[in-house]
Amino acid sequence: MAPPQGQMRPGRQLAVLGLIFTVLYLLVFFGADAKGSWTDRLQPKLGLDLVGGTRQTLEAVTMASGQAPSAEALERAREIIQARVDSRGVAEAEVVTDGNRNIVISVPGTNADLSGIGTPAELRFRKVLKSTDGGGPTSSPTPGASATPSASPSPGASASPSAGAPPSGSPSSAAATASPSSGGQGGGAPASPTPTPSASATPTPSTSGSPAPTPSASPVVDPANQTLEEQRAAVERKVGAEAWSAANGLQAPADFSTDAALAEKLKPFADLTPEEIAVLPPNIQYNVPTITCEKLDQRPPGSIKDEKQQAVACELGQVKHFLDVAKVLGTDVADADGVLDQSTSQWVVSLEFTGDGQKKWTALTREAYNNEGGACDQAALGNEGRCKVAVVLDNDVISAPEIQGVLTGNSQISGNFTAASANELASQLRYGALPLTFKPQEAQNITATLGTEHLRAGLLAAGIGMLLVVIYAFFYYRLLGSVIFLSLLLSGLLVFGALVVLGRQIGFTLTLAGIAGFIVSLGVAADSFVIYFERLKDEIREGRSPRSAVPRAWARARRTIISANAISIMAAVVLYLVSVGTVQGFAFALGLATILDLVVVFLFRHPIMTLFARTPAFLSPRVSGLGRAIQRDDEPQPGKPRVKEA
Incomplete structure (x- = not known):
């Protein structure tokens, strides 16, 4: 005999539920992020109010x-x-x-x-005008000899299928892409580079006869109470007029190995702090060898934020770049995403420019590709003799690739990114730069003074709530109470497994608000039981046998159950979107528990009721909990014909 309409094969539904449990707990115990002992793998990620x-x-x-x-x-x-x-x-x-x-x-x-x-996350695209070694005066900088690592990140075009290939025509070819060079220092020079002028050619300052000053023992820069001009004047007094004049007169990085007298004059600059170095003019930061990349990288945040001024910054802590004014800014970026480049299997940050930003980016790459006006010196050119464009984030050059063509489409920042670092940089660019510069204080670990008590109280409240539901279910529905108990148990196991997996995958943390959301979901689950069982009683009162009443009651109750749960889910979604902090945790937990309750309703409650309907105990009013709704053959209901099962 075929099953009544609306009744599915219970074995298949229970098998699907078993498969879901198997996959979920395989992820819990053997997932990619599952570590430690078996007990550790069962630990959900707890929130600040529970574990500190x-x-x-x-x-x-x-x-x-x-x-x-x-x-x-x-x-x-x-x-x-x-x-x-x-x-x-x-x-x-x-x-x-x-x-x-x-x-x-x-x-x-x-x-x-x-x-x-x-971090401010202020993005600037600046043309590299000069490059030199940033290791200090003990090194022997030779322009064009010190190689920039080939893993340096690089903007790349994504608008052309031939992106990555050098241009083979006019400079306006859209098939060109920016890519890292593998040539000499600062990006590589041609085979016969023109040497950078030696510092010995620098004219002797008029104050050379004055004695060298003794640097003060403490920093003289007070950013909180001085303007930039006042800070710079204070640094000039600290190093002395002779050193300041000698540094200002340099036309290229000084070579101390050939001019010991100049090295002595510039010696006071070695005693400057990073805060004091930050206020120096860019030409002094670049030309004085004792101002190394190590010191430049320690400058306070926001030291080169002015896009209208030239700047000095280092790449990989080794190569010192003299940078042009910024012609493309972070505000010109419409969107940024961390993606995996399929051609190289490397993580990159994909940039999408705004309308005006794309025009600025195209103009900058054209200017760099053609080296307009010969602005980039020989040491700053790449292997193909083109200028480089530095991608500057705050005070650091994260990439300085040679521009190999005019880029008219979206671009990429590529390099030694991991998935986490690429997504973090994309997030910083996507949400914009901070309007303020911040000085981070030392991070502190805090303990949840009441966390253990809160967790115990929350779990106790959840246990009491479930126990009361189960007691009422057994008292009122008897055998059907076991269906309620098993459904809540399975739902709880699904929720727990989901908590563990979501904590590892998306960082979801269980807080007191989340526990409250799960407790509220118990009421939603109990409502679906009442709807189903009372509908079942109505079907039996109408004269149907218990076995035929089960699928018909399910067909009619199903819509109501789905509607009620859908409203709870929509309320949770809206609350999650419009709220922040712990309220979001409550909404997320409520929505998650409601969805999993629906899974249990469809894959366990209905099929198990179908199986129960085939047992003799289900026909007993005392055992089943259906009470007087079941009309025995020997107790016909007055005024109503008796319906026998077909």
Whole structure:
């Protein structure tokens, strides 16, 4: 006999549920991120309020005045930092302002990596005008000899199928792409480079007869209370007029190996702090050998943020670049994504420019490709004799590739990126640069003083709630109560496995708010039981046998159950989208538990009821819990014909 309409084969549905459990717990115990003992692999990721975490304070600083930043700028910075933290996963981090200068970041887990969260992420594209060795005066810089590592990131065109090939026609060829050079220092020079003029050709300053000053013991730059001109004047007084004049007179990096007297004059610059070096004119930063890449990399954040000024920055801590004004900015980037380049199997950051930004980028690459006006000197040219364009993020050159053609489409920043670093950089560029410069304070590990008690209380509340539902179910529905108990148990196991897997994959953390969401979901699950079982009683009261009433009750109750759960899911989605922090955790947990309850309803509750309907116990009012809804053959209901099972 064929099963009644609406009834599925219970064995198949239970098999699908078993497959889901098998896959889920294989991921729990043997997934890519499953580590440690069996007990460790069963540990979900707990939130800040349960297990403590890491807290870091970012202090807003300014380069020219001691005034506190505006409340609007501080709030905008907080929103960007919150977006950066959230992009790393559903970690329920807390990002709040503290006073009129500080932003406090708290994330779950001790020793959490918060590096890069407070970086300005100011992107600049600058043409490389000069390049030299940045290792210090003890090295012997030879232009065109020190190779830039071939793994240097590079912008690349994605608008042409032949991207990556050198241009084979006019400079306007769209098939060209920017790629890292493998030539000499600063990007490579032709076979017979023109040497950089020696420092010995520098005219002797008029103050050469004055004695060299003794550098002061403490820094003289006070960014909080001095303008840039005042800071620069203070540094000039510290190094002395003779050293300052000699440094200003340099037309190229000084060669101390051939001019010992010049080395003595410039000696005071070796005692400058990174803060003092940051206020020096770019020509002094570039031409004085004692101002090394090590010191330049230690300059305060925002030291070269002015896009209208030339700047000096280092690539890979080895090559010192003299950079032109920035002609393409981070604000010209419409979108950024970390993607895996299929042709090279390397992680890259794909950039999509705005309309005006694309025009600026095309103009810059044309200018660099043609070396217009001979602006780039011989040492700064690449293997093909073209200028380079440096991708400058804050104070660092993350890439300085030779431009091999005019780029008219989207581009890439490529290099030694991992998936995490590529996505982090893309996130920083996507959400924009911070409107303020921050000085990070030392990160601190914080403990959840009440975390253990909170967790115990939350689990106890969840257990009591489930126990009350089960007791009521057995009291009112008897045998059917076992269906409720098993359904809740399976739903709980699904939720727990999902918590573990999601914690590893997207960083979801369980907090007290999340536990509250799971407890509320118990009520949603109980409602679906009541709808189904009461519909079943109605079908039996209408004269149908229990076996035929089960599929008909399911067909009618199914729509109501789906509608009720869909409303809960939509409410959770809306709440998640419009809220932040722990409220998002509550919404996420409620939505997750409701979806998994639907899985249990369809793959367990209905098929198990179909199996129960075939047992003798199901026909007993005392055992089944259907009570007087079941009409025995020897107890016909007055005024209503008795319906026998076909």
